[in-house]
Amino acid sequence: MKERLEELKLEALAKIESSQDLKQLNEVRVAYLGKKGPITEVLRGMGKLAPEERPVIGALANDVRAAIQEQIEAKQKVLEEQVIAEKLQKESIDITLPGRPVVQGNHHPLTKVIEEAENLFIGLGYTIAEGPEVETDYYNFEALNLPKDHPARDMQDSFYISEELLLRTHTSPMQARTMEKHEGKGPVKIIVPGKVYRRDDDDATHSHQFMQIEGLVVDEGIRMSDLKGTLALFAKKMFGEDRDIRYRPSFFPFTEPSVEIDISCKICNGDGCNVCKGTGWIEILGGGMVHPNVLRMSGFDPEKYTGFAFGIGVERIAMLRYGIDDIRHFYTNDVRFLKQFAPYES
Amino acid sequence: MLVSYKWLQDYVDVSDISPEELAEKITRSGIEVEEVEKKGEKLKKIVVGHVLSCEEHPNSDHLKICQVDVGEEEPIQIICGAPNVAAGQKVIVALVGARIGGNIKIKRGKIRGEVSNGMICSLQELGFDGKVVPKEYADGIFVLPEDTQVGTDVFSLLNLDDAVLELSITANRADCMSMIGVAYETAAIFGKEVKLPAANVPVSEEKVSDYISVRSESDDCPIYTAKVIKNVKIGPSPLWLQNKLMAAGIRPHNNVVDITNYVLLEYGQPLHAFDYDRFGSKEVLVRKAYEGEKMVTLDGTERTLRQEDLVITNGKEPVALAGVMGGLDSEVRDDTTTVLLESAYFNGTSIRRTSRYHGLRSEASSRYERGIDPTRVRLAAERAAALIAELAGGEVLEGTVAHDELVVEPVTVKVELNKINNFLGTSLSLQEVEDIVKKLQFTYTLDNETFVIEIPSRRWDITIQEDMYEEIARLYGYDNIPTTLPEGQQTLGHLTPYQQKRRVVREVLEGAGLLQATTYSLTSKEKFGQFALQPAEPVELAMPMSEEHAILRDTVIPHLLDSIAYNRARKNADVGLFEIGKVYYGKGANVQPEEVEHLAGALTGLYVNHPWQGEKVTVDFYTVKGILETLFARLQLAQGIRYEKAEIDGMHPGQTAKVLLNDEVVGFLGKVHPTREKEYDVKNVFVFELDLGKLLNIESKSLTYTKIPKFPGITRDVAIVVDQGKSAGELKDIIVSAGGQLLKDVNVFDVYIGEKVEENKKSVAFTLRYSDTERTLTDDEVNQVHEKVVEALQNAGAELRM
Incomplete structure (x- = not known):
């Protein structure tokens, strides 16, 4: 009997080893470990054995049984892994094919610049004011120290609707409107992004409609150095810390003193090129200390309050920043143009 | 204003400063120098030649074969095509190896079989603008004065070694529209002295008052002075004078006219020379024109005058459009012998209106418009008279006849040191401020730390303390002012709820794949009213530049359709755009229109396109509706939104819905009508337009968590x-x-x-x-x-x- 068990064990192990798949392995399990299997049969015949032999053979039979069981389990694991591997092999795909597109739109480049400016100035304690695009002659000109027949009105040839109404030529009318609302009490701290209009034929560098961001701060003790600091912050934010900034005296009827700001040309690094007309500098914005007449007309006492104002051409900033060569791109909405402004940039 | 570097030395010695440095300093202290032009830098080997002979070219009907003495042993042969070339002339010769304007190199060559060893040049060929070349040489070569030394280099002769600074003069700095003004500015920057020109007129026995009288009937002419110069011989000006005018961008004519222009450039005071014998009377009367009165100006154009035009008359008829342009009849000609010289002060606004109305801008009008220094009216006349005597051989009659009613109030400005520093954010010392005031050559008194400054009439732009702050700041240097941020009361920067939600709207639409577009607010009358939910009163421009942009839009969709068409023409088939922008509803003449912010969108082509897996979704009504539903949910509006089938101008009657919010119409969506699509050259476009204010001005509720249901439904x-x-x-x-x-x-x-x-x-x-x-x-x-x-x-x- 002992021999028979040993024999069975060897036989079973060989069959386990040669099993090709789970089905064959299961047949082996049924054949050797099932209720009608040979080991069970051996155990049934134990009655014929001497009593002292019974535990020995019993133990041996259990060992054989356990060994076969163990081997089957091991083999089963191998075969199962094989099945999974085959399945995975079949499921393999071409990972170089393009993914399912998730279509996203994005901001217009002008909005991108405006939002960036808004976020910067909000951080500095400003609010965002918005105002009418069809303005009265008073707010567009007179309240800004530009009486009728002032030669500087020529600088901004305008679209009139009637004697008294015109499309605003700049966002500056909101200076007077905001100051009036404050009824002579500071601080006033606003920026005004918006559309403005001038009589220009549309070409690569001119547009009859464009966008500006006005800034106005009025409070006690506002200094020209504050204007410089604020504009430097803006210029560096828009064009990078490595740009040099040049402050040039200029003239606007509603500021005194007035200033224009140039940044060193990004294309030639200040050596002079076509973009900067050989000067190494590019003009990006203008501003100045609010003219006492403007303060007075809008209800602020210039002896007590001082302020600064500035104006930024949004298209100009975007064109310089992104190297855009034609201002009309902003208004034709070619999707190949618009989509270029999707990526995040720091 | 074009400023010759060489000429400037006549009034302020800046020979120790290079033109480039001068330009940079002037720019940084207030007047932008746009360009520094050095004509000579690009030229070489150009000398004076003497045309010894000039023969017809055998193989050409217009070319000449010239033998030209250029100061070498042998004359050289040059083929020349200029119509005015002739033997005996002194001319400009570009030798073999020369470089002329436009970076052209002159080579030895043969022209129709004849050797040519150089080129006889026109001024244009040296880089001069045709507009400044004297008329007689405009279409040919330039002929130099007879006494010019042969073989010498033309550079100094024609001032080609000069540098010309182009100054961009802002409206407030009209004082720098003269060489003397620029000299004062330069002197202030570098701390130099100004040298003023002298005017020594030899005394004549005859009195000008026997020849002419002057009278002004208009307040727009408070000063009018006249001088008379007899026995004048009209001819070309000396080359030095022509060079200066050409450098300043003015074409030389004859000695008398050139002198008036020269003094205009020098003092900024416009002058006009009349032919006395053709003036038509012995009386100058300045008055307003009669409505419909006619005169022919120097440019040969007949002008119909208006009552507001100021004119110079001979007592009967106009002889000049005051401050703008002289009349043709009394112009100085080659046979003029007696000159009536006008120097006057006209009101800038009056001149500006006349100049604009008649579309005539001149060196004179551009100066009057911005203002001139009244104290130079007489000075300039004296200077010009002296030059006419010197260069045109004239005899200046004694005295000046004048109408002078201008009262010039002296201007004083008081500034205090601590106020200057508080205003600029600087810490200037008393000495530093005093030095700046001295450099400006302003007289002042100093009491403790307060300056009382007398502003000279040449700086009529300075009237208040802030103007002086600017002078101090710019001469101290804007770059030297510290960089600070406002101190004082803190303010909280923020967006309004409307502005915040508008950002959310952009976020949702962009998340749905739409690109933000921007289109023009001005549209055509034809497009006005299209896609409108209700009729609006138009807001029209008084003088539109084009029919395309004549009226303010009342809907946004038309321009978005134009953008779709623009893309379609460029084979961009799948397009989804949205725009946030205003529309304008008229409220009657002289009343500001109502400006309403709209949100509009237009979609066409494929909304989903994943070709290799065969997934394609074409934009339809439900694509747009889905996007709007997402938006309304995001804005907490979904509860109140309803859609109603609608018929709207330009929209497909079966695929269009009004959008109602709490039973109020706030916009619509749908497919564009095929007929309208044809007009715009687009196909299958779905659009929406909503009144953004009505969506965003509803107060949003704060969010409260709702329990997740524990029990399955x-x-x-x-x-x-x-x-x-x-x-x-x-x-x-x-x-x-x-x-x-x-x-x-x-x-x-x-x-x-x-x-x-x-x-x-x-x-x-x-x-x-x-x-x-x-x-x-x-x-x-x-x-x-x-x-x-x-x-x-x-x-x-x-x-x-x-």
Whole structure:
């Protein structure tokens, strides 16, 4: 009997080893470990054995049984892994094919610049004011120290609707409107992004409609150095810390003193090129200390309050920043143009 | 203003400063120098030649063969095509190896078989603008004075070694529209002295008052002075004078006219020379023109004058458009012998209006418009008279006749040191400020730390303390002012709720794949009113530049369709755009229109395109509706939104819906009408336009968490057959009202029209979800409710579909 068990064990192990798949392995399990299997049969015949032999053979039979069981389990694991591997092999795909597109739109480049400016100035304690695009002659000109027949009105040839109404030529009318609302009490701290209009034929560098961001701060003790600091912050934010900034005296009827700001040309690094007309500098914005007449007309006492104002051409900033060569791109909405402004940039 | 570097030395010695450094310093202290032009830098080997002979070219009907002495041993042969070349002339010769304007190199060559060893040049060929070249040489070579030394280099002769600074003069700095003004500015920057020109007029025995009288009837001419110069010989000006004028951008004419222009450039004082004998009387009368009065100006144009035009007359008829342009009849000509010289002060506004109305801008009008220094009226006249005597051989009659009623109030400005520093954010010392005032050559008194400054009449732009702050700041250097940020009371920067939500709108639409567009606010009359929900009063420009941009838009969609068409023409087939922008509703003349911010969108082509997996979704009504539903949900508006089928101008009548918010129409969406699509050259475009204010001005609620239901709900489907006209919305309303508390959600999952249902009928299937947050529902409970729902549908004419 002992021999028979040993024999069975060897036989079973060989069959386990040669099993090709789970089905064959299961047949082996049924054949050797099932209720009608040979080991069970051996155990049934134990009655014929001497009593002292019974535990020995019993133990041996259990060992054989356990060994076969163990081997089957091991083999089963191998075969199962094989099945999974085959399945995975079949499921393999071409990972170089393009993914399912998730279509996203994005901001217009002008909005991108405006939002960036808004976020910067909000951080500095400003609010965002918005105002009418069809303005009265008073707010567009007179309240800004530009009486009728002032030669500087020529600088901004305008679209009139009637004697008294015109499309605003700049966002500056909101200076007077905001100051009036404050009824002579500071601080006033606003920026005004918006559309403005001038009589220009549309070409690569001119547009009859464009966008500006006005800034106005009025409070006690506002200094020209504050204007410089604020504009430097803006210029560096828009064009990078490595740009040099040049402050040039200029003239606007509603500021005194007035200033224009140039940044060193990004294309030639200040050596002079076509973009900067050989000067190494590019003009990006203008501003100045609010003219006492403007303060007075809008209800602020210039002896007590001082302020600064500035104006930024949004298209100009975007064109310089992104190297855009034609201002009309902003208004034709070619999707190949618009989509270029999707990526995040720091 | 074009400023010759060489000429500037006559008034201020800046020979130790290079033109480039001068330009940079002037720019940084207030007047932008746009360009520094050095003509000579690009030229070489150009000398004076003497044309010894000039023969016809045998093989040409216009070329000449010239033998030219250029100071070498042998004359050289040059073929020349200029019509005015002639033997005996002194000319400009570019030798072999020379470089002339436009970077052209001169080579030895043969022209139609004849050797040519150089080129006889026109001024244009040296880089001069044709507009400044004297008329007689405009179409040919330039002829130099007879006494010019042969073989010498032309550079110093024609001032080609000069540098010309182009100054961009702002409206406030008209004082720098003269060489003397620029000299004062330069002197202030570098701390130099100004040298003023002298005017020594030899005394004549005759009195000018015997020749002419002057009178002004208009306040727009407070000063008018006249001088008379006799025995003048008209001829070309000396080359040095012509060079200076050409450098300043003015074409030389003859000695007298050139002198008036020269002094205009020098002092900024416009002058005019009349031919005394052709003046027509012995009386100058300045008055306003008569309505419809006519005169011919120097440019040969007949002008019809208006009552507001100021004119110089001879007592009878106009002889000059004051401050703008002289008259043709009394112009100085080659045979003029007696000159009447005008120097006057005219009101800038009057000149500006006349100049604009007649479309005439001159060196004179551009100066009067911006203002001139009244104290130079007489000085300039004396200077010009002296030069006419010197260069045109004239005899200046004694005295000046004048009408002078201008009262010039002296201007003083008081500035205090601490106020200067508080204003600029600087810490200037008293000495530093005093040095700046000295450099400006302003007289002042100093009391403690207060300056009382007398502003000279040449700086009429300075009237208040802030003007002086600017002078101090710019001469101290803007770059030297510290960089600070405002101190004082803190303010909280923020966006208004409207502005915040507008950003959310952009976020949602961009998340849905739409690109933000920007279009023009001005549109055509034709497009006005298209796609409008209600008629608006137009807001029209008084003088539009084009029909395309003549009127303010009342809807945004037309320009978005233009953008779709623009893309379509460039083969961009799949386009989704949105725009946030204002539309304008008129409120009557001289009343500001109502400006309403709209949100509009236009989509066409594929919304989803994943070609290799065959997934393509074409934009349709429901794409747009889905985007809007997402937007409304995000804005907490979904509850109040309703859609109603609508007929709107330019829209497909079967695929358009009005959007209502709390029963108020806020906009619409749908497909563009095929006829309108044809007009715009687009196809299958779906659009929407909403009044953004009506969406965003509703106060948003703060969010409160709703418990996640613990008990699973039960879903039931119901499929029904109804008339095709019955909308899913109506059916849903029936279900919702019958479903009661337990019904939590209703969704359409199938719509079928076809063979399996009767004609004019459709099958619609809904999934209903029932649940209770507090307990698990039993089948019986749900069945009871669901039966009610089914019954309600049947009552509404629906058949249950099995």
